[in-house]
Amino acid sequence: xxxxxxxxxxxxxxxxxxxxxxxxxxxxxxxxxxxxxxxxxxxxxxxxxxxxxxxxxxxxxxxxxxxxxxxxxxxxxxxxxxxxxxxxxxxxxxxxxxxxxxxxxxxxxxxxxxxxxxxxxxxxxxxxxxxxxxxxxxxxxxx
Numbered sequence: 001x002x003x004x005x006x007x008x009x010x011x012x013x014x015x016x017x018x019x020x021x022x023x024x025x026x027x028x029x030x031x032x033x034x035x036x037x038x039x040x041x042x043x044x045x046x047x048x049x050x051x052x053x054x055x056x057x058x059x060x061x062x063x064x065x066x067x068x069x070x071x072x073x074x075x076x077x078x079x080x081x082x083x084x085x086x087x088x089x090x091x092x093x094x095x096x097x098x099x100x101x102x103x104x105x106x107x108x109x110x111x112x113x114x115x116x117x118x119x120x121x122x123x124x125x126x127x128x129x130x131x132x133x134x135x136x137x138x139x140x141x142x143x
Contacts, residue, residue: 003025006114007024011116039066045101048099050094060085
């Protein structure tokens with residue numbers, strides 16, 4: 001178990017905007033020592049395509065946070081959505097899916113991770129779109 005939790009300020013972000021929130025990791029029983037396997041928590045915002053044709057994936061520049069002395073972490077983050085990014089899309093032939101991933105960097109072990117879905121809309125899209133195609137009704141922006 002990674003003890004990681006992600007809290008997003010909003011699951012919707014604009015192209016050229018930011019995905020913001022908090023990342024938490026529960027403290028280790030022994031804290032951070034020279035023998036500890038956990039080293040840091042890394043955040044990555046990326047997209048991938050699914051569907052017909054070639055599949056594609058890209059990651060935006062991420063963030064890395066060193067763990068505190070007790071092995072835990074509680075910090076705010078803000079990751080930029082690049083200005084030339086595709087928007088989220090859920091069509092019959094093509095899907096563009098965005099994910100925010102938090103991963104605990106462990107020495108010589110598989111890194112545990114958690115993910116949160118993010119919907120990326122065009123600039124100004126959060127306030128302009130009542131029902132854009134890529135936004136499921138469960139996360140439609142409130143007016």
